Amino acid sequence: MTSKNSSKEKSVGVVGMGSFGTAIANILSEKSKVIAYVRRTEVVDEINQKHTVEGELINPEIFATQDPEYLCKSCNTIFFMVPSSAFQDVIRAFSPFLYPYHLIIHGTKGLCLNLPQGKTLEDVGKINREDILTMSEVIMKETVVVRVGCLAGPNLARELYLGQPAATVVASKYNEVILEGQRLLRTDRFQVYGNSDIVGVELSGVLKNIIAIAAGALAGMGLGENAKGLLISRGMVELVYLGNALGGSLKSFIGLAGIGDLVATCNSTLSRNYTVGFRLAKGEKLDDILDTMEEVAEGVNTIKLMKAFVEGTGKRAPITENLYKVLFEDLKIEEALQYLMKYPFSVDVDFL
């Protein structure tokens, strides 16, 4: 394996410099040359001239570009760190320059809809598994790259940026992608685990956002730790249930990317999804909250998709369904909570 000093060593690409992208780019830049792709000219200039993103200092060696072709030519391994709503567009912009020798690892915790052309979720109402794509499935669909991996785990961007100890999971069907992820990311403050169930790991990161919104709502209502304990454990059951239906394996859900991430997000005011729930409980309207947030809270879209999926497959997912009503049908949070307290759950754990 070649070391950083080798002159032939290519750079590592990071696409998207949101808070998580920036944190990962910083970690990567400890070992490799990093080229970052951003869409807006101001941000390119900010990175290349002031070496900051949103005013926060980053490694000055990180170089920014707006040119997908340049990035693809300069890098063998590329990290895609863009929100799910923009993911498909960005991948399509990169697709003409990607070749089978590229390795892609993404860090996006959301889902995409895959409906026949011209249809929207409102048209169809109910959806099945084939109508949903995880981000790795989007990559496989839109590009020729097959060696694809994902990054998930309790990785609150702010803490990573501050260099606090943390760990992540790199999941891929290909050992070489996991090893490459470990080689590039591992530092003495950042531990990297491997997992071959990429869909399971992606779903862990996606579905936990639902529970994070609920956790924020409980906190916003001023409820205490008993309620949170209840929510995390019941949320875990729902996560496993939905995750299995979508093709992930139980092992991944109870790992770092599942429970690990769930606990971190449900306890952190740094989490965007948590913030959405918290502000809802304080009486704000969803639209107002989303308008004033700087970055996307993936959980909102996930709830929308999962509600349609649950209906399409005849399953029940009480937390998701009730959150949907709170978000989009003006159900009061107190009423949703009442409903959940009356819901006839009887068995504690039935998935092990």
Next chain:
Amino acid sequence: MADTYIKHQYEPILPKKDEWPVVKLSKSRKDFIRKVADASKKSVLEITAGNIDLLREELETTLYREKLRIKQNPWAVDPDDEKEFWGNVKSGMVQLSADGSLTKTQKKKKYLEILDDITMRYSEEIASNFIHSHYKVTRRIVTFGFSRLLNAARVKGFKSIFSNQFSLQDKIQIVGETDQIRELASKGTIVMVPTHFSNLDSILIGWIISVLGLPPFIYGAGLNLFNISIFSYFMNALGAYKVDRRKKNLIYLETLKTYSSEALQFGVHSLFFPGGTRSRSGMIEKKLKLGLLSTAVEAQRANFERGEDDVSGKIFIVPVTINYHFVLEAPSLIQEHLALTGQERYYKESDEFSTSYKISKFLVKFFTKGSDISVSVGKALDVLGNYVDNEGNSIDRNGRKIDTKDYFLYNGKVTVDAQREEEYTYHLGKRIVEEFHKINRVFSSHLVAFTAFQMIKRENKKMDLYNLLRLPEEDVVLIYHEFKEECQKVLNKIRELEAESKVQIAPHMKSDIDSIIDHGLANVGMYHAKRPLVKNSMGNIETQDLNLLYYYHNRLHGYDLEKLF
């Protein structure tokens, strides 16, 4: 396009037999076997990671299983000196473990010698024995014999036996990408992967390869078929190498895979039945045996490793489907399938093709009655499942040329990664199954069988499959006009699928629905003693054998047509 049957004899792409890869291979047979043996030895050592205890264990397991096989399951084709050979291996092993005076390296050397003996013997056993004169004779027998029979049957009168009115190509229709396979066979190496429903398939494919003007392909044939003298002759002539399913030990399996991989690297076109065995259920293969398929991926990587980056080092996968109205072995195949899936303990391998007499009888039946076969040749793929153009370039979904070599690069270099290749093989298998469904041709018999079975199933909603199949046949009657309506519904859906290029339809399906149904009823499983579907005196539809009906119905499984019911 898909509708036009290819009805002319192609010029051979390599007129001189000395240029045929398979002839070149048989000329250097000795060296080639040595090469296979060495490469197999190397891969066994890689698997045992150079650990001498693991190697000893593998050798002991192999020895034990081989001795057991010789005792419990001897076949006529087994060589006479088998007992002696394994006896020698045994005494060699015993001596080695008893001898305390040897150093570790000496011991290792001895074990390697034993391993070498075994891989050498296995390579010899597996190697094909292509003899050009036999090939010529066989080709003539097949073409001449078949067309005599055919003309005797179709043209009435005494002189008909000498008539040339019908050729074999009226009976067996070839459709699809025939020009492409010819083009690519002259540039690179072809791996043909057909669906497998009947033992007749290998002879049929052999004939087709020759009609298309391609040099002979080699393929792995079950050693059990070599027990039958008539088959043994045909197989050897067609370049078959032998696959002994009784031998499941690591060393044998590695040698077998190495043989296939080395032959591909040598440039010999090969034929894999990727389902491994005949489809028991009548469904198009959904899960492929990846062992042999992996050798295509491995050979491709090995070619790239050696720097053979141009088209001559490229391996092309060509899916082929064979479509029948009638499969001779259907009754026993479906029995076996049901016994297996129904998890009954009892399972016996029975084979209609067990005697030369039965085969001849079938051939006569086949040619004297009007049951057609069509063979569709699909678009060629690279080992990752991308389509390739006629020049052999891989093309991605957006029509961009890509280099297959890129899939094997890590940091700019071709690297060997067994786990990666395992995933690629799995991916390729999935792509082949997709292509099978696309080039599969729907026959009238498939339509009627599918519709009838689904209607029966709908009427007995509460039963599981096994109970359903146990229904007394005399209780099942489908009213004709309802049956017709449902057939039309299914046909419409199939036409929609055809428009989306998700399936193909045979030309005899172009007429009106009544004629299609009549055609289907007349043809579905037509030579079985009990017919899957018949019209009764009232004009309604009955079945004489539900299992068979289920078998022929399965051909249209995998298109989501069940949703119509």
